[in-house]
Amino acid sequence: MMGSFKTSYVLDVYLQLFEEYQSTTLNLRVLWRDNIISMDQEHMKFVLATGFPKFWRGKSQKERMELFLGEGIFNRDDEHRSIARPFFARERISDFDVFERYSARTLGIVSSLEARNTACDVQDLYGRFTLDTASEFLFGKNLDTLMDGIGLSSPIADKTFLEHLADSTEDTVRFQPLDHKILFRLSSQTACTLTYITYFLAIHPDVAQKLRSEVLEHCGPTSPPTFDHFRNMKYMRAVINETLRLFPPVPLNVRESRAAPCLLPPPDRTYFSDQRPLYMPAKTIIMYLPLLIQRNPALWGNDADEFRPERWIDQESIAKYVANPTMFTPFSAGPRICIGQNYAYNQMSYFLVRLLQQFDRFTLATEFQPEGSHPPSEWKGRKGRQSFEKIWPSAALTLYVKGGLWVKFHKARL
Numbered sequence: 001m002m003g004s005f006k007t008s009y010v011l012d013v014y015l016q017l018f019e020e021y022q023s024t025t026l027n028l029r030v031l032w033r034d035n036i037i038s039m040d041q042e043h044m045k046f047v048l049a050t051g052f053p054k055f056w057r058g059k060s061q062k063e064r065m066e067l068f069l070g071e072g073i074f075n076r077d078d079e080h081r082s083i084a085r086p087f088f089a090r091e092r093i094s095d096f097d098v099f100e101r102y103s104a105r106t107l108g109i110v111s112s113l114e115a116r117n118t119a120c121d122v123q124d125l126y127g128r129f130t131l132d133t134a135s136e137f138l139f140g141k142n143l144d145t146l147m148d149g150i151g152l153s154s155p156i157a158d159k160t161f162l163e164h165l166a167d168s169t170e171d172t173v174r175f176q177p178l179d180h181k182i183l184f185r186l187s188s189q190t191a192c193t194l195t196y197i198t199y200f201l202a203i204h205p206d207v208a209q210k211l212r213s214e215v216l217e218h219c220g221p222t223s224p225p226t227f228d229h230f231r232n233m234k235y236m237r238a239v240i241n242e243t244l245r246l247f248p249p250v251p252l253n254v255r256e257s258r259a260a261p262c263l264l265p266p267p268d269r270t271y272f273s274d275q276r277p278l279y280m281p282a283k284t285i286i287m288y289l290p291l292l293i294q295r296n297p298a299l300w301g302n303d304a305d306e307f308r309p310e311r312w313i314d315q316e317s318i319a320k321y322v323a324n325p326t327m328f329t330p331f332s333a334g335p336r337i338c339i340g341q342n343y344a345y346n347q348m349s350y351f352l353v354r355l356l357q358q359f360d361r362f363t364l365a366t367e368f369q370p371e372g373s374h375p376p377s378e379w380k381g382r383k384g385r386q387s388f389e390k391i392w393p394s395a396a397l398t399l400y401v402k403g404g405l406w407v408k409f410h411k412a413r414l
């Protein structure tokens with residue numbers, strides 16, 4: 001399994017197992033320990049929402065993540081949200097000055113690369129954009145990662161973004177008592193989504209055109225967008241949601257049952273197999289997989305693997321989602337649902353408006369992709385998105401593109 005993970009399409013190893021056993025929840029029993037994996041929407045809903053008190057992040061997960069996430073909000077089970085919540089009040093997240101400043105810097109870098117006809121690794125660039133914005137928003141201090149220009153136009157960066165982050169965060173810890181690790185989540189997931197949106201705009205120029213028309217219709221060619229603009233920009237929201245559906249930045253997650261065993265409800269109807277509830281042992285890890293749930297044809301239809309923003313506009317498909325909201329959980333669900341959701345939508349929409357006011361075409365520059373990061377040729381003959389994916393999506397804590405996403409931007413001629 002470990003070997004196949006290295007060469008397979010993201011989470012495909014698990015999908016193969018679910019298909020082989022025709023079951024959406026399985027016990028892998030790795031090394032003599034119960035180890036449950038699930039792509040079952042009903043089971044995930046139970047773990048996160050309806051059966052919430054029966055689960056927690058758990059000891060083993062906490063130990064594993066302690067070095068990286070520390071004692072912060074992402075790694076705690078107690079009620080810690082109240083400290084962070086005021087930071088995401090509506091007035092704060094609708095103050096777009098910060099977004100404007102860093103969008104302008106980011107697009108300045110893009111423009112200078114475009115003038116030289118050079119490609120840009122947008123995964124790296126957006127990581128800096130979201131990190132600088134977030135550090136100013138939360139701590140009032142900019143980490144200035146956009147200014148040093150590391151690794152932007154060269155595939156051989158002298159220092160990676162994460163190394164830089166590691167250098168900078170020690171300082172951040174000192175100057176504010178608020179959970180500084182929030183920065184990682186806040187920036188990396190928004191950056192991940194913007195990266196995949198740019199990927200889709202590049203491979204679906206018709207979507208880029210349609211989105212740009214909406215931007216120009218509502219905001220004109222130069223004016224900064226407002227909160228009211230976003231409310232009316234239905235296609236913008238559809239493009240963001242469709243990207244979050246196919247590439248949720250948190251593609252898998254883990255919970256642990258508490259001291260008592262419990263029953264998982266009957267499985268969803270993906271395989272129409274056994275409809276009995278399942279026994280969930282005590283103190284056992286369950287890994288759930290939003291990426292597979294959000295691409296499950298039994299929930300989303302036969303075009304589940306296709307990027308089709310219209311599914312967020314068609315009344316019929318919306319009705320399906322409204323009746324069953326946990327089929328789409330990029331921000332999780334239940335009491336520990338993401339508190340930065342609206343901030344993220346605002347930041348992404350803001351940036352995309354500013355981007356599309358200036359640029360109208362995006363092309364993948366796969367020749368810049370480092371060796372070993374092109375999608376393997378054997379994916380071509382397989383089922384699902386891997387047969388046509390142009391990049392190599394990979395999952396660590398969050399989803400990313402192996403080797404970065406190399407793109408050339410093309411200025412719109414007004």
Ligand code: HEM
Binds near residue numbers: 186
């Ligand atoms: C597209 C962007 C984002 C996505 C997809 C996302 C997704 C998620 C997910 C899946 C969780 C649940 C994690 C778990 O329970 O283990 C979460 C939690 C959280 N998110 Fe986000 N997030 C995004 C952006 C943000 C931003 C911008 C912020 C802050 C401004 C933020 C702050 C938080 C916090 C504080 C939690 C922890 C809530 C708790 O455990 O009670 N997120 N997010």
